[in-house]
Amino acid sequence: MGVAAVRRRPAFLDLRRLQGRIVALFLGLLLVIQVANFGFVRYALDRQAERTLDGELDVGRGILTILLQQRAARKSAAVELLAQDYGFRSALGQGLTRDEDLATLRDALDNHGKRIGADLAAYFDVGGRMLAAEGAAIGLQVLKFASDEGNDLQLTVIEGQLYQLVQVPVRAPLVIGHVVMGFKLDRDLLEQLLTLTNVGSLIQLRGSGSVAPPLVVEDAQLAFLQQTDGSGVDRDALNLLDADEGRLRARWVTLLPANASAGTPEVRALLWVPYRLTLRSFKDLQLALIGLNVLGILAFAVGAVLTARRVSRPIQALARSAERLGEGDYEGPVTASSDLSEVQELAQSLEHMRLGIRDREREVQRLAFWDPLTGLPNRVQFLQRLQPLQPTGLLMLNLDRFKHVNDVLGRDVGDQLLQQVTQRLQGCVGDEALLARVGGDEFAIAVPGGEEAPAMDLARRVLEAFEDPMCLGAQTVDVGAAIGIALALRHAREPEGLVSRAEQAMHAAKRTQAGVKVYDDSLDDRSRASLGLLSELRQAVEHHELRLYLQPKLNLRSQRVEGAEALVRWQHPVRGLVPPGLFIPFAEQTGFIRELSRWMLIESLRFAVQARAQGEVLRISVNLSTRDLLDADLPGKIQAWLAAEGGDPSLLCLEITESAIMDDPARALATAKDLAQQGFKLSIDDFGTGYSSLAYLKQLPVRELKIDQSFVFGMEADEGDREIVRSTINLAHNLKKSVVAEGIETQGALDLLAAMGCDEAQGYFIAKPMPADQFLAWARARAQG
Structure with a gap:
């Protein structure tokens, strides 16, 4: 069910298909670009909104200053009426010498102050001495206020309360004193600012000692004081979060610096503007951008799908052609169904491949069923x-x-x-x-x-x-x-x-x-018997059924036995003593001859080492088969066996046949040269029976020739055989090589060979092959006898 559903999925939605990967790549890149673009636009809008809000805060600061200045001007005009009142000036002009005069002055200040809403009133003479006061005691604070520079808003703090003071001179006609009236700041000022600029604000006294609570439009706005400690006052804007209005842009503004000498705190105002009002104009732009992005993605998706189909469908067609080629159909041509150059190149490559495979298939068919040399069926x-x-x-x-x-x-x-x-x-x-x-x-x-x-x-x-x-x-x-x-x-x-x-x-x-x-059936029986014999031969080495036999080699000059030829016999537990002619040929055919050669070499080395330990120095001749001579690793193997048995190359003479050389002359010569360089004596066995002995004699590093017994048997009666033997001996001596004659059956043959100068001889007349454990006793008996 799930597999069928996956197969029914459109190709452009399957990421395992080329269409799906092209669409996914295109849309993925577009989404990354659009998200990055949207983030950049959002960032730019936020920065622009901050700049706009900072401008509104600057405007709000200016409006707040103007409102304070206008309020001071209005109050100053009201106080000016008192200062210009004729009766007030006349009373002051007569001098304040009696208590009744001071009481009258205080009543005038109180009455006029109440009419204009003043919270305190005082009169100072030209020397700065306070003569009368109503409301909070002002004393030296008023004088300090009068002398402050830069206090254009005429703000002061008296007993922890923020006042805006108005000071008017009294002339009669010269200045005879000053009337000072103070007005507490109230929420009306902040409400005017909010109405005019949409800038919220609060005013706070910040400093040591007892200060009044902040002045705010609403008590809930006091939460802003918990969000900022006043850092960035009059310099940096702050981003605050209000539960009601959301994110706000705020700034602290100093209205009156702290006066350490007078012990008055700093007066500052916190101005803020909500983001929502400013961002409202940008949201439409953002929605428009989002809409455009969505439309762009949809259009891009449609284009990507169409492009993916345009690219993938010709490739799918070529894939079907490749499947057809894979099924063995090489007859239909491969064509491109697209004008894209890459697709056409791919189609041409597949077509060339089809033609090449078709031709090779025909050639393979021909080679698989026909012999290319004769044209006959194979x-x-x-x-x-x-x-x-x-x-x-x-x-x-x-x-x-x-x-x-x-x-x-x-x-x-x-x-x-x-x-x-x-x-x-x-x-x-x-x-x-x-x-x-x-x-x-x-x-x-x-x-x-x-x-x-x-x-x-x-x-x-x-x-x-x-x-x-x-x-x-x-x-x-x-x-x-x-x-x-x-x-x-x-x-x-x-x-x-x-x-x-x-x-x-x-x-x-x-x-x-x-x-x-x-x-006939007897041929099959013989084959089965041979296979059975070979199977038993493999076990003979493991079960120690092979026996080493030695046939002496007599030195015709010294008449001493100085060596022997190693032969193998098989002591079968059932068949008895099996002659080598029944199992050696089959061992050569199957490759088991290498195991027999290894056994012969190790046993011959072991015997020679034991004989030398007993005072008899003998050189044992061992035959190498064709497979042995073609083994490039043979020299190394023999060296390893020598080291294991404690022997040296002088104890062995390795006999090779001409047929072994003829099978692969190059490899055989290379192996023979390696053996000669290691110090082994090499001998050519059955010399004279091959086709090219003389041709290879000059190339082989041999030191001995062994005349085949077929020439030795008949040399007493046949002059031709006799001349062949004599010529071979002379040839060998001229080439600085020794000669061994095998097949000695009579004393006459032995005498003839000695007269011809032959070096060594072996045959039944001298001794038949004997078990290795009997050889030393026989050799000593012959030497004594």
Whole structure:
């Protein structure tokens, strides 16, 4: 349910899709920009509102000053009436010598003060001496007020109360004194300011001693005094928060500085303006901006969706083309459905990829089912075309001496040979049979019918076709073949089984040099027996069933035994003593020969070290197989075994065969040189039986040649064999190498070799191979005897 819902979601809402990511990116960037823009505008509006409110506070301060000045002017005019009153001046002019005169003066001050709303009244003579007073005692405070400079608002504090004083001279006609009247500040002044400017205010006396409560329009506004301590007086604006009006812009203004000498406190006013009235005009602008932003986002979202679809739909089409290519459909061309150059480039790349994959697929198909050299079906196609349960005779053919042609004449000549073989086979099989190349030099022929006679006839025709030599440029090559035959429904029912039976028959024909061999069950039994033998051989090393045998090597000059050839025997718990000819070939085929070589080298080293400890210095010869010689790590391994057994290279002679060198000359030569540099004596075994011994003799770092026993057996009776042996001895000595002859059966052969100058000899006449634990006793007995 959830997966279906996700799949039904529009592509531009799915962040896993390209459309969704493009829309999300565009809208995200726009939102960031719009939020930043809105924040900047809001900040600018706030700053502008603060500047506007600061201007209103400046205006309010000026209006407050003007109101105080106007109030002082009005009160001054009222007091002026008293000062100009004729009767008042006449009374003062007669002098105030009696108590009755002072009482009259006080009554005049009281009556006139009450008419104009004065809270106190006093008269001073020209010397500054107070003669009469009504209301609060003013004394020296009034004189101080009269002498203050800069007190243009005529404010003073008397007994903790703020008064605005008016001082008028009395002339008769000269100045004979001063009338001073004081008026308490009340809320009317603040209400006028609020009415005229919308600026709220309060007036506070700030200083030590007893002061009056703040003067405010409403008592609730006293809360402002708890929000500010007066910092920034007359300089900085403050942002306050009032529960009723919200955020306020406020400022402290000094009306009367403190007078320390007179002990009077500072008089200051707190002016404020609510933000809401000023921001009301900006809110419409903000709403308009928000509306424009919302419209812009919607328009941008629509544009982003359209753009994302314009970009993603051609890509989706190309993705479907890629899926088609992934499913193996390489025939339909890939085209672009958009005019965007990037999409067209992607489409062109996919089209080039389609063409390349199609061509390679065809080539892979050709290589997978056809042999590129001969043009014949390969093993895979051959097995596919062999129909199960269909009567078929199968011929498996393997060429003789093909590897030698490859190694001596080169692979190009070998390829030409395979092509000529293919032509001859095609001439023999006709159109009804199926011919295929199933291996390097192996061919398979499927003959309809499944009878033995037609298959044998075809095999004989093929062998007859190979009797004529093949001309490969300037080279003429004789090539033979071994053919194995297996019949469907008689030997196997499945194609793989039929091919396996034919290959077993082919190997049997090659081993026995019979030319043609039809499969029978005994071949399979022999194969199973060989596999069983190899399985047991793997356990023989672990169970210590192998035995080291040594065949002495006699020095023909000193007539002393100075070495021996190491041989292996298998003491099977059931089969008894198994000769090496039954298990060594299979070990070489499977690669297990390396384990046997390791065992031989370690056991030979161990014996040589023990013999040297007993006073007998012997060099043990150990055969290395083809796989051993192609192992680049062999020198290091032998060194490790030497170190483990406490031996040195002088205790071993490593025998290599020419066939081991011919399999991979470069690698074999490299390994042989490494062994020679480490001090091992190298010997060529079966010298003279190969094809290129002389060609490689000058390159190999060998110190010994071992004449094959086939020449030694017949040299007493055959002059040719005798000359071959003599020539080999002379050749070796001329090349500063020693010679060993094997296969000595008679005293005459031993005497002939000694006369020819042969260095060492071994054979049954001297001694048969014997267990290693009997060798030292035999050697000592021979030396004594």
